[in-house]
Amino acid sequence: MVSIHGDGVREGKQEIAKKMLKRGMDIELIIEITELSKEEVKRLKDELKN
Numbered sequence: 001m002v003s004i005h006g007d008g009v010r011e012g013k014q015e016i017a018k019k020m021l022k023r024g025m026d027i028e029l030i031i032e033i034t035e036l037s038k039e040e041v042k043r044l045k046d047e048l049k050n
Helices: 004-022 027-034 038-049
Strands: none
Touching: 004 027, 004 038, 027 038
């Protein structure tokens, strides 16, 4: 069972990562700050390209 709170936190981190990617920030720094996986940050970056 996934908690609603956990989903909200994850979505918030994803939105922050998207903003950071739009500003051209380094992926490794985004991973460190948001604690998202490298794969997830790369996926978000690919989504922004489309």
